[in-house]
Amino acid sequence: MTTLFFIEHANGQLSDQSLKAITATSQIDGDVHGLIVGSNIDSAVAEASKIEGLSKLIHVDDDNFNNIMAENLTQLIMNISEDYEYFLAAATTTGKNVMPRLAAKLDVSQISEIIAIEGPDTFIRTIYAGNAIATVQTSDPKKVLTVRPTAFKAAAMGSSECEISKIDAENMPSISEFIGEELTKSDRPELTSAKTIISGGRGMQNGENFELLDKVAEKLGAAVGASRAAVDAGFVPNDYQVGQTGKVVAPELYIAVGISGAIQHLAGMKDSKVIVAINKDEEAPIFDVADYGLVADLFQVLPELEQAL
Amino acid sequence: MKILVPVKRVIDPYVNIRVKSDQSGVETENVKMSMNPFCEIAVEEAIRLKEAGKAEEIIAVSIGNQSCQETIRTALAMGADRGIHVLTEEKIEPISIAKILSKICEQESPGLVISGKQAIDGDNNQTGQMLAALTDMPQGTFASKIEIESDKVKVTREIDGGLQTVSLNMPAIITTDLRLNEPRYASLPNIMKAKKKPIDQKSPEDYGIDVTPRVNILKVIEPPKREAGIKVENISELVEKLKNEAGVI
Numbered sequence: 301m302t303t304l305f306f307i308e309h310a311n312g313q314l315s316d317q318s319l320k321a322i323t324a325t326s327q328i329d330g331d332v333h334g335l336i337v338g339s340n341i342d343s344a345v346a347e348a349s350k351i352e353g354l355s356k357l358i359h360v361d362d363d364n365f366n367n368i369m370a371e372n373l374t375q376l377i378m379n380i381s382e383d384y385e386y387f388l389a390a391a392t393t394t395g396k397n398v399m400p401r402l403a404a405k406l407d408v409s410q411i412s413e414i415i416a417i418e419g420p421d422t423f424i425r426t427i428y429a430g431n432a433i434a435t436v437q438t439s440d441p442k443k444v445l446t447v448r449p450t451a452f453k454a455a456a457m458g459s460s461e462c463e464i465s466k467i468d469a470e471n472m473p474s475i476s477e478f479i480g481e482e483l484t485k486s487d488r489p490e491l492t493s494a495k496t497i498i499s500g501g502r503g504m505q506n507g508e509n510f511e512l513l514d515k516v517a518e519k520l521g522a523a524v525g526a527s528r529a530a531v532d533a534g535f536v537p538n539d540y541q542v543g544q545t546g547k548v549v550a551p552e553l554y555i556a557v558g559i560s561g562a563i564q565h566l567a568g569m570k571d572s573k574v575i576v577a578i579n580k581d582e583e584a585p586i587f588d589v590a591d592y593g594l595v596a597d598l599f600q601v602l603p604e605l606e607q608a609l
Numbered sequence: 610m611k612i613l614v615p616v617k618r619v620i621d622p623y624v625n626i627r628v629k630s631d632q633s634g635v636e637t638e639n640v641k642m643s644m645n646p647f648c649e650i651a652v653e654e655a656i657r658l659k660e661a662g663k664a665e666e667i668i669a670v671s672i673g674n675q676s677c678q679e680t681i682r683t684a685l686a687m688g689a690d691r692g693i694h695v696l697t698e699e700k701i702e703p704i705s706i707a708k709i710l711s712k713i714c715e716q717e718s719p720g721l722v723i724s725g726k727q728a729i730d731g732d733n734n735q736t737g738q739m740l741a742a743l744t745d746m747p748q749g750t751f752a753s754k755i756e757i758e759s760d761k762v763k764v765t766r767e768i769d770g771g772l773q774t775v776s777l778n779m780p781a782i783i784t785t786d787l788r789l790n791e792p793r794y795a796s797l798p799n800i801m802k803a804k805k806k807p808i809d810q811k812s813p814e815d816y817g818i819d820v821t822p823r824v825n826i827l828k829v830i831e832p833p834k835r836e837a838g839i840k841v842e843n844i845s846e847l848v849e850k851l852k853n854e855a856g857v858i
Contacts, residue, residue: 317769369775370738371747393768397750400703400735404742409704409823412733422827427732431626432635435827475778476747479763483771490770496857520858538788539767544622544729545646545787553857563625570835574855576847591838591855594847604844609858 301330303386304358304377307351308394309336309344314351316493319454321390321447322351326455327417328386331355337365337373349461357462362469367478368394374401376469381406384442391446392492399446408440415451429544429567449493450550450571484539491542494523496553499542499569500535501527503558503579503598507535512602513557519609525549527556527565543568558598561586578602610720611666612655614689615710616648618673618680619730632828635730644680647725649687650785653792654755655723656688663757664720666690670713672706674698678808685803686795692808697820703731705813705820707739712816714744719780721762726751726784737784747777753788 303325308315325332336348337360349357358380364372377387377398387402389395391413403410415433416424422437423445491497498513498520510524517524525547526540542549544567554572559565561577561584569575570589577590580597587593594601620626620635621643627636644652655667669684671677672695681692695709714722727734741748749755749764753772756763757779766773767786795803813820841847851858 367773370741370750374742393751393766396734397738397748400733400738401742401748403735404704404707404739407704409702410733410735410739411824412735426832427829428620428626428635428730429732430832432628432829433832434829437825437827439823439825473745475745477776479774479776481768481771481773492769541787553851553855564622570832574851574857575835575838576851587840588837589835592847592850593838593840594842594844595840596843601844605848608844608848 301385302383303328303330303332303388304380304384305332305334306377306389306395306398307334307336307348308390308392309338309341309348312341312343314344314347315390315392316454317390317392317449319351320449320452321388322353322455323452324414324417324447325388326353329420330385333358333384335360335377337362337368337376339363339366345464346461347457349464350457350459352456352458354462357464359464359466360469361466364469364472367481368398369476369478370397370401371476372469372472373398374405375471375473377402378405379470380467387442387444389446390449395446399444403444406442406444408442408444409438410444410446411436411438412446413448414445415448429548430571431567488517489521489523491523491525491540491547491549494549494551496520496522497525497542497549497551498522498555498557499525499527499559500530500557501559502529502533504530504535510536512599515606516602516609519606527559527562529562556586556590557602559586560584561589610664611668611717612658612664613668613670613710613714613717613719613722614648614651614655614684615670615672615706615722615724615736616652616680616684617645617725617728618642618671618677619645619728622646622729628829628831632830634826634829642676644683645725645728647727647729647785649792650787650789651723651725652684652687652689653790654785657790658755658757659688668693668717668719670695670710672697672701672709681808682803683795685806686800687793688799691806693811694808695811695813695816697813699820700822701820702822702824703733703735703739704823705818706736707743708818709813709816710736710740711743712818714740721780722782724782724784726786737782741782744782746780746782748782748784749775749777750784751786752783753786755783755789
């Protein structure tokens with residue numbers, strides 16, 4: 301019984317999301333092999349080979365994998381799939397793109413965004429954007445899983461490298477082509493991996509006022525998010541959205557400013573470790589989930605908060 | 610070109626979810642149901658492509674119980690041309706849905722399949738990718754922009770940290786993300802017109818697909834409730850608590 305875990309990396313660094321998700325493999329019996337793809341990635345390969353618990357790292361040194369296309373990566377994993385019973389990846393946009401395609405090729409169900417492993421075939425995952433938690437058992441012989449990184453602690457790094465084996469990418473389908481990428485340039489962390497998030501709602505009144513949040517975020521090294529109401533009102537782009545139809549986040553600290561706390565927003569942030577709510581309406585439902593609530597005018601207290609940090 | 614749009618009936622996104630006391634699932638009796646929001650975006654995008662002269666016919670497909678007809682009618686009222694309803698009472702999984710859709714693709718030969726990236730009930734985010742695998746089509750998941758360029762389709766994808774653009778040979782599968790468009794409301798005349806549009810009724814057996822679940826739901830529970838904490842008087846008290854009590858800054 302062997303597990304294959306797909307390890308992501310960017311700019312020579314291993315993905316923080318992958319390092320967290322790979323911890324889930326420690327609860328599955330048998331060896332764990334890592335898969336890492338791309339050319340000129342020596343530092344990421346060296347780093348990955350030291351992840352505690354890995355007995356082997358498979359490196360596909362191929363230019364075709366400098367940008368990951370689901371069609372190619374699925375074929376690559378299919379080429380070696382006979383050797384494995386479990387296939388895992390972090391529930392990133394890459395993991396979510398590839399793993400269901402792989403599962404269908406293997407003719408098995410896929411289990412998405414698990415938050416715990418109960419047994420060899422039994423897993424826990426959230427449904428309805430975290431409003432319910434399901435324990436599910438699969439009867440499929442092979443298990444294809446994505447792992448919610450926020451549910452696991454990052455894997456430790458050992459001192460020695462594991463065996464590294466190189467394989468070639470054979471039988472690649474040429475049905476899709478990478479054109480380009482436009483990554484948001486920001487010194488701030490991404491919403492899904494940020495340790496601290498400060499989000500604004502309709503109470504911010506307009507997009508310009510989000511600058512008040514930016515200033516606090518800068519002090520805290522935080523990401524800036526928004527409620528759907530703020531996105532619908534056109535204050536900020538949709539990729540800021542935290543909630544049932546936006547991003548599900550679970551930072552150490554979540555500061556909700558001028559957000560009333562609609563179900564659909566709560567669903568996206570209520571697993572945060574510490575929640576702070578700032579709202580002038582003391583009846584706002586957000587206070588029911590907040591560890592620290594401050595009933596105040598946000599335009600007065602945000603500059604104060606910036607000063608105090 | 611035909612566009613196939615799978616649509617799913619789910620609990621309305623603004624309804625409070627209640628977990629059944631016997632832990633067998635979520636209460637769906639007497640609960641307001643709607644088309645999954647990501648499916649609405651898929652229907653809207655298909656209509657826009659038709660309006661731009663890039664497609665001739667839009668087929669809305671729904672798989673599930675008798676009520677799914679309403680969801681298909683909603684798609685028809687928005688502007689889809691005809692429907693296919695695959696009737697089943699079984700709790701059907703993404704792999705089985707994808708298998709049925711792959712058979713429909715064989716029969717209908719759509720140039721594009723546009724589906725929602727996920728349904729807001731099961732949160733699986735699998736069906737589009739699985740359908741792409743079964744039909745060996747390329748996939749453009751989490752789309753925020755779709756441009757048809759002769760026999761290829763350029764898809765801008767929402768990825769962690771930004772946008773990615775890919776070019777796919779057609780036929781292709783696209784799954785929608787939130788920023789793709791703002792779905793229209795069906796007008797009353799169009800709702801009336803939709804009543805006359807045809808819906809073909811089928812069963813999984815018609816497609817030779819065994820929909821027996823492979824994943825057994827052992828139990829469904831409520832998430833741990835968060836207790837409301839304390840109110841602080843001012844920013845200095847807040848910062849003090851975050852530093853010394855919570856230790857998060």
